[in-house]
Amino acid sequence: MKREITLKINGEEYTSTVEPRTLLVHFIREHAMLTGTHIGCDTSSCGACTILIDGKSAKSCTILAIQAVGKEITTVEGLALADGPHPLQEGFKENHGLHCGFCTPGMMMRAVELLEKNPNPTEEDIRWGISGNLCRCTGYNNIVKAIKYAGAKMRGDELPSTEPEFVE
């Protein structure tokens, strides 16, 4: 039942022979060798595998590779701009939006679509927006700040403070 498929990932074509049951995340990691996309669960819950398919954020562990034929796939490796990091990457760096980093690629890929639909999200919008992405380290506060920062940068607004907030 194996067949040859070609997937377009970050603008490049990758051809491989797979079974229909090959999950998109496995194609990305083990056939295209793009290991920035992570696998954090077996139940479609964690969002570590989030990528963009035709601009829509999706859990690549819950999609068959064969379903993605003919689509534009973007992974975290395709996020950086020609002249440097993407505003989201800068936002996560400047705001300590990661500790171990395992959730980070998924968080950023999800945030790409979130900011595209809602360029100036409130804290609540961001928290609902990343509700399909789990982080075991940060407690989310700095992830929310990172996405806010990226939004401001993309809008060309004044950048919010990256100083940590201390609660008395």
Add this chain to the structure above:
Amino acid sequence: MIPSSFDYSAPTTLEEALNLLEEIGDEAKILAGGHSLIPMMKLRFAEPEHLIDLSNVPGLSYINTEGNTVKIGAMTREVDAEESEELNKLFPIFKDVGKLIADPQVRNFGTLGGNLAHGDAANDQPAVMMALNAEIEIIGKEGTRTVGIDDFFFGFYATAVEEGEILTAIKIPIPDGKFGSAYHKSERKVGDYATGGVGVQLTFDSSGTCTKAGIGLTNVNPTPLRASRSEEALVGTTVTDEVIEQAAQFASEDCNPSADLRGDEDYKRRIIKVLTKRMIVKAKERAFS
């Protein structure tokens, strides 16, 4: 985890899909958004031998108003119903439920048809469709038939969609008079299935009397449940606090929750009572705003 082996086809017309279903028989399964089916296949709870992907069949994703019916194509993604202004102007219940189904990534892929065809009482759209009194359009080799939502859910993962058939559309009647709808569910955390959920639609005549009530309950019965006694309690009244209390009490008595990690039976009945009350109030408010 990886599903067990299967074959895959992606037909480009409904006719081709129906032929494949007939040819392959009961080992074939329709693949819509895949966000119920693939997780089950990964856990090997489902091991179909052949998936028939509907993604390449055109004309199954739309939200159209035709006379006094809104028709929604089976492959319409959850996100599209959640974001449709046209749909939510009439039925704001879709914004309510949209936000509560899983998470944004799942809603980008999961379809309305799949949410119903899966036949899971834990899914949220079934109770919504009960509140709205929807009809389900199903196509087979013999042609198209329409099934009322009350005749759609048979049992655990069993619906009126029979072997060889495909769910093609959902039809929602636009009521006469003033009407409002609302949905809420209690969940342990975002993305969880409901501890209990309640969908309500109320219709009123010009004198403010309730002429029609639809109430659907999520995950408190082996199948999605209509709260009939609660509906009857509301119809013919102006939906006063007293009547609302009575209707909520009926819903909590008439559901059949089972104890699990989300709570015991008594807790779930209390959830249903509170949510029924709140959703009736909200639906009434929306009818008159």
